[in-house]
Amino acid sequence: MQPVGFTPIPNRISRLAELAYNLWWTWHPEAQELFRRIDAPLWEEVYHNPVLFLQNVRQSSLDSAANDPEYLRAYHEILIAFGEYTVFDKTWFKQNYGDKLNQPIAYFSAEFGLHECLPIYSGGLGILSGDHTKAASDLGLPLIGVGFLYPQGYFRQEITATGDQEAIYQKVRFSEVPAQSAFTPQGKEVVISVGLPARGYLPERRVYAKVYHLNVGNVSLYLLDTDIHPNASEDRELSARLYGGDEEMRLAQEKILGLGGVRALQKLNITPAVFHMNEGHSAFLVFERMRHLINEGYSFQDAQEKVRKSTVFTTHTPVAAGHDAFPLDMMIRYFPNWHDFLGISRDELLNLGRQEQHWGPMFSMTVLALRLSGHHNGVSQLHGDLSRNMWRWLWPDEAVENVPITHITNGVHTETWLYPKMKAVFDEYMGKAWPYQMDNPAMWEMIDNVPDELLWKVINQGRGELIEFIRNKVRKRLARLHLGQHELEAINNLLDPNILTIGFARRFATYKRATLLFHDTERLKRIIHGNGERPVQFVFAGKAHPRDEPGKNFIREVYQRSQEWGLAGRLVMLENYDMNIAREMFAGVDVWQNTPRRPMEASGTSGQKAAINGKPNLSIFDGWWAEGYNGKNGWVIGDYTIDHHDEHSQNHADATSLYDLLEYEIVPAFYERDESGIPRRWIALVKETIRSCAPQFCTFRMVKEYTKKMYIPCM
Ligand SMILES: *Cc1c(COP(=O)(O)O)cnc(C)c1O
Numbered sequence: 001m002q003p004v005g006f007t008p009i010p011n012r013i014s015r016l017a018e019l020a021y022n023l024w025w026t027w028h029p030e031a032q033e034l035f036r037r038i039d040a041p042l043w044e045e046v047y048h049n050p051v052l053f054l055q056n057v058r059q060s061s062l063d064s065a066a067n068d069p070e071y072l073r074a075y076h077e078i079l080i081a082f083g084e085y086t087v088f089d090k091t092w093f094k095q096n097y098g099d100k101l102n103q104p105i106a107y108f109s110a111e112f113g114l115h116e117c118l119p120i121y122s123g124g125l126g127i128l129s130g131d132h133t134k135a136a137s138d139l140g141l142p143l144i145g146v147g148f149l150y151p152q153g154y155f156r157q158e159i160t161a162t163g164d165q166e167a168i169y170q171k172v173r174f175s176e177v178p179a180q181s182a183f184t185p186q187g188k189e190v191v192i193s194v195g196l197p198a199r200g201y202l203p204e205r206r207v208y209a210k211v212y213h214l215n216v217g218n219v220s221l222y223l224l225d226t227d228i229h230p231n232a233s234e235d236r237e238l239s240a241r242l243y244g245g246d247e248e249m250r251l252a253q254e255k256i257l258g259l260g261g262v263r264a265l266q267k268l269n270i271t272p273a274v275f276h277m278n279e280g281h282s283a284f285l286v287f288e289r290m291r292h293l294i295n296e297g298y299s300f301q302d303a304q305e306k307v308r309k310s311t312v313f314t315t316h317t318p319v320a321a322g323h324d325a326f327p328l329d330m331m332i333r334y335f336p337n338w339h340d341f342l343g344i345s346r347d348e349l350l351n352l353g354r355q356e357q358h359w360g361p362m363f364s365m366t367v368l369a370l371r372l373s374g375h376h377n378g379v380s381q382l383h384g385d386l387s388r389n390m391w392r393w394l395w396p397d398e399a400v401e402n403v404p405i406t407h408i409t410n411g412v413h414t415e416t417w418l419y420p421k422m423k424a425v426f427d428e429y430m431g432k433a434w435p436y437q438m439d440n441p442a443m444w445e446m447i448d449n450v451p452d453e454l455l456w457k458v459i460n461q462g463r464g465e466l467i468e469f470i471r472n473k474v475r476k477r478l479a480r481l482h483l484g485q486h487e488l489e490a491i492n493n494l495l496d497p498n499i500l501t502i503g504f505a506r507r508f509a510t511y512k513r514a515t516l517l518f519h520d521t522e523r524l525k526r527i528i529h530g531n532g533e534r535p536v537q538f539v540f541a542g543k544a545h546p547r548d549e550p551g552k553n554f555i556r557e558v559y560q561r562s563q564e565w566g567l568a569g570r571l572v573m574l575e576n577y578d579m580n581i582a583r584e585m586f587a588g589v590d591v592w593q594n595t596p597r598r599p600m601e602a603s604g605t606s607g608q609k610a611a612i613n614g615k616p617n618l619s620i621f622d623g624w625w626a627e628g629y630n631g632k633n634g635w636v637i638g639d640y641t642i643d644h645h646d647e648h649s650q651n652h653a654d655a656t657s658l659y660d661l662l663e664y665e666i667v668p669a670f671y672e673r674d675e676s677g678i679p680r681r682w683i684a685l686v687k688e689t690i691r692s693c694a695p696q697f698c699t700f701r702m703v704k705e706y707t708k709k710m711y712i713p714c715m
Pocket of ligand 1: 122123124125127505506507577578579582603604605606607609
């Protein structure tokens with residue numbers, strides 16, 4: 001049976017449909033290749049979405065693939081690999097915890113970054129959830145993801161001729177993405193409902209959410225969608241945009257995610273042994289679980305204890321103001337009878353999340369999550385320390401080092417982020433089974449066996465492809481802006497595939513200081529020019545939150561600098577940073593730059609993605625880099641032991657250090673070549689980057705740590 005709307009697929013290759021509906025293809029480029037080969041322009045047009053591809057592909061293209069022996073060989077090879085993956089019996093989890101396979105772990109997150117064709121992520125948090133889910137599948141964890149399916153997703157970013165960010169919300173049609181309706185064991189579509197209070201002219205009412213199912217390898221991901229018929233149009237908007245609305249909309253969203261998520265699992269007949277709240281957005285799930293237990297006859301105290309024992313909470317935010325919190329009266333409106341449901345007073349209910357702020361008390365999702373979970377962690381060693389300090393008032397009797405918040409440093413899903421040509425090198429020199437061992441430091445010692453010449457060739461190929469990719473993107477943008485022939489011709493000289501390329505891409509939150517590089521533009525211009533012999537170029541990308549004016553100003557500044565004499569042609573600001581652009585950048589830049597204001601970067605993961613591709617980090621000693629840096633695998637910007645009291649002198653010191661490192665260390669190492677033209681010193685740095693970072697900062701290490709430290713104790 002083929003899904004409705006597909007071009008009829010010839011029998012010989014009919015399992016392409018099955019492949020399309022399992023996001024396994026997102027971390028197997030050879031599977032993506034199976035679609036691309038059929039019609040490469042269409043593959044680009046549908047933005048690498050195999051479902052939309054199979055709905056739009058011409059019959060004749062499918063027929064010729066089905067009659068091409070080369071194609072069929074690749075097709076069979078990949079379907080065998082896919083089949084083996086789905087039935088693999090020797091997973092890490094099964095071998096170590098085989099008796100716990102029937103104890104599901106429900107992983108709740110407000111966003112999941114799985115692929116560019118599913119824009120339901122805004123940045124690092126979402127990507128982390130997606131990477132966590134993929135690794136859980138690889139390792140055989142009985143994990144189930146729960147989140148929202150935003151019909152308008154996160155916005156697409158365009159940059160105008162003057163450098164202004166425009167946010168474009170495009171509707172995702174669920175029939176066109178790799179998601180399908182979820183069904184109960186009885187075969188009914190799963191729809192849940194949650195009560196919401198009166199607001200404006202809307203009366204008190206129930207809001208319904210339809211549940212969608214996505215396959216992420218062997219993991220199921222369930223996403224709630226409120227954009228369905230019985231809801232008023234305002235309520236249909238509730239899940240429309242990720243972080244699009246006001247405080248009231250956010251509270252409604254979080255109520256639906258927490259309560260609705262638990263209700264969805266119940267309808268699906270899934271009884272989790274562990275609930276993992278990735279950030280506080282889903283923390284209301286503890287209310288719903290306590291309500292069930294109290295209905296079963298537990299006392300409030302016992303219900304609370306039971307929930308605590310089976311709940312894991314990960315906090316991601318290093319600044320107090322970044323934590324979600326709601327006014328108490330708003331909480332009362334949204335949970336009017338809940339103290340009765342739980343058999344406690346209204347004050348006791350509010351106290352579960354109460355935090356005194358200098359402007360008065362608020363209901364903090366982090367406080368609720370910390371109080372009602374038995375296992376909590378920050379996302380790097382530094383962030384663990386910071387979190388113990390920030391939340392120590394919740395454990396007034398404990399010394400700060402005994403505050404029970406631990407840390408599990410973030411990692412990245414290696415196969416998702418690895419440049420395919422680099423993967424081919426690993427396959428050749430470390431054996432095709434290396435992905436099963438990717439968290440084993442001893443295995444990565446084999447990186448030394450790779451010939452320098454080969455690594456250098458792959459690095460150059462990646463850079464060349466990135467520059468082609470960028471020129472195409474810029475060409476499209478200029479065509480959209482109706483710019484003339486002169487500008488279009490200039491694109492042929494935009495960036496140079498042979499020169500040192502520095503990348504910077506992430507959300508344009510101001511603490512990440514995207515514009516630090518422009519602190520002294522004259523010095524920057526000299527570095528970029530490099531006496532005409534050792535030039536440097538910079539690639540930037542990133543979105544600002546639509547209501548973050550300072551962040552948008554940073555985008556404008558980077559863009560306008562890219563048009564300035566002395567920088568133009570060597571500096572580019574790409575539009576619409578997403579997972580696709582990210583992958584291209586990690587494949588093509590030489591160095592990854594990161595300039596957060598310490599200690600604001602809880603972990604950061606983009607530098608880890610660069611590192612597994614052999615791209616050393618040039619970063620402030622913050623987040624993961626405070627653990628990753630070993631003196632031989634990149635550079636530390638600034639001296640974090642010096643306390644600068646004002647922002648300006650901090651920026652000045654950090655920018656000076658950034659220029660010094662570029663000028664005196666990075667540029668010389670990159671351009672030093674031996675008689676055969678190979679930069680030996682650079683390649684040593686590349687190898688050291690991979691060797692030291694790949695095993696430590698992958699999601700295999702991370703998910704195993706979550707399993708041992710958090711999940712198993714809950715079971
Ligand atoms: C990895 C990634 C991020 C997170 O970047 P940080 O530098 O860790 O903040 C954000 N967006 C995309 C698309 C990513 O791939």
